[in-house]
Amino acid sequence: MADGKRIGILTSGGDCAGLNAVLRAVVRDASGRGWTVLGIEHGTQGLMESPPRAHVLENNDFDGTIMRQGGTILGSSNYGNPFAFPQLDGPDLDRSDDVIAGYKALRLDALIGIGGDGSIAILNKLAQKGGLNLVCIPKTIDNDVGVTEVSLGYDTAVQVATDALDMLQPTAASHDRVMILEVMGRDAGHIALVAGIAGGADVILIPEIPYRIANIVTKIRNLQASGRRFALVVVAEAVPNEAGNKIVQKYAGGRSAYGGIGHLLGDRLAETTRAEVRVTVLGHVLRGAAPDARDRLMANIFGVHAVDLIAEEKFGRMVAWRDRQAVDIPIEEAVAEPALVDVNGPVVRTARQLGICLGDE
Numbered sequence: 001m002a003d004g005k006r007i008g009i010l011t012s013g014g015d016c017a018g019l020n021a022v023l024r025a026v027v028r029d030a031s032g033r034g035w036t037v038l039g040i041e042h043g044t045q046g047l048m049e050s051p052p053r054a055h056v057l058e059n060n061d062f063d064g065t066i067m068r069q070g071g072t073i074l075g076s077s078n079y080g081n082p083f084a085f086p087q088l089d090g091p092d093l094d095r096s097d098d099v100i101a102g103y104k105a106l107r108l109d110a111l112i113g114i115g116g117d118g119s120i121a122i123l124n125k126l127a128q129k130g131g132l133n134l135v136c137i138p139k140t141i142d143n144d145v146g147v148t149e150v151s152l153g154y155d156t157a158v159q160v161a162t163d164a165l166d167m168l169q170p171t172a173a174s175h176d177r178v179m180i181l182e183v184m185g186r187d188a189g190h191i192a193l194v195a196g197i198a199g200g201a202d203v204i205l206i207p208e209i210p211y212r213i214a215n216i217v218t219k220i221r222n223l224q225a226s227g228r229r230f231a232l233v234v235v236a237e238a239v240p241n242e243a244g245n246k247i248v249q250k251y252a253g254g255r256s257a258y259g260g261i262g263h264l265l266g267d268r269l270a271e272t273t274r275a276e277v278r279v280t281v282l283g284h285v286l287r288g289a290a291p292d293a294r295d296r297l298m299a300n301i302f303g304v305h306a307v308d309l310i311a312e313e314k315f316g317r318m319v320a321w322r323d324r325q326a327v328d329i330p331i332e333e334a335v336a337e338p339a340l341v342d343v344n345g346p347v348v349r350t351a352r353q354l355g356i357c358l359g360d361e
């Protein structure tokens with residue numbers, strides 16, 4: 001490939017903090033090399049349309065407030081798999097050929113896809129089908145993309161959840177209440193576990209560790225017996241009810257997502273402990289914050305490494321952070337297994353040694 005490349009960039013899946021920062025990093029580095037960067041709107045949906053929905057991104061687009069903001073100026077979608085694209089009426093349609101045609105119509109030399117494991121797997125399938133030169137960057141508040149130690153957006157989400165606990169503690173103490181905080185993290189308990197430790201939680205429930213209500217009740221009673229009249233409980237949205245069923249919130253239009261375990265747990269704890277219980281569901285607040293310093297740094301490191309990969313024509317790879325190094329790995333390897341909480345790892349052990357109840361004992 002000669003210099004003066006045209007590269008596309010898109011954000012796919014649920015948004016998170018740091019997406020605008022990574023767009024800026026790519027645009028800065030690529031434009032410094034004399035390349036053109038096209039921002040594709042609403043993930044692969046922008047490529048599906050004819051003409052594709054994309055516009056040139058310039059350095060000046062980002063240097064003011066945008067790099068500091070949550071969300072993504074390109075837009076994103078959680079429900080647009082081009083291999084089974086939802087139709088208003090009728091069955092899903094395979095629109096993968098339209099996406100590939102969009103990439104070709106834009107005369108792209110390469111595409112940077114920023115996504116979680118689901119989006120990255122779909123982008124990789126498109127790349128393999130259409131011969132697209134793909135490089136991916138991991139982002140998700142859930143931090144469950146395999147192999148990389150950190151995904152964009154996670155650190156900020158943990159900070160938001162920790163701030164929430166800091167604000168719940170005084171009101172819990174003032175009213176002698178059990179405060180339950182439900183946090184996102186589809187199928188992975190990283191946010192709940194880390195924010196719970198940082199925010200001084202007494203009980204942390206994560207989907208990786210089965211729990212019994214009786215153990216939580218004992219913990220709360222022991223706290224009360226010791227003179228502590230409030231308790232902080234963090235529960236991850238993917239924690240099932242006592243029967244082992246995950247709690248799902250159905251939205252108008254037929255879509256659904258996890259949500260509701262906090263209130264179920266609240267009712268059970270109110271019945272069994274006689275304590276006054278209140279529930280806060282953080283939900284999408286975890287996604288919309290401005291990126292913290294760590295997420296901004298990772299955005300810049302990942303963005304620059306992705307541009308390097310394109311310069312070296314190393315495609316089909318995802319950038320990752322391991323052992324304090326920016327590395328890149330084959331996409332198949334990255335999405336083979338989700339990175340769940342290691343129940344025998346140092347973070348879980350730390351929680352146990354601190355006397356935090358994880359529900360299993």
Ligand code: F6P
Nearest residue numbers: 014078140142184185186257258
């Ligand atoms: O995967 C990121 C995530 O924020 C999960 O933590 C959550 O379950 C899901 O997305 C919510 O998705 P939606 O944006 O469709 O409500």
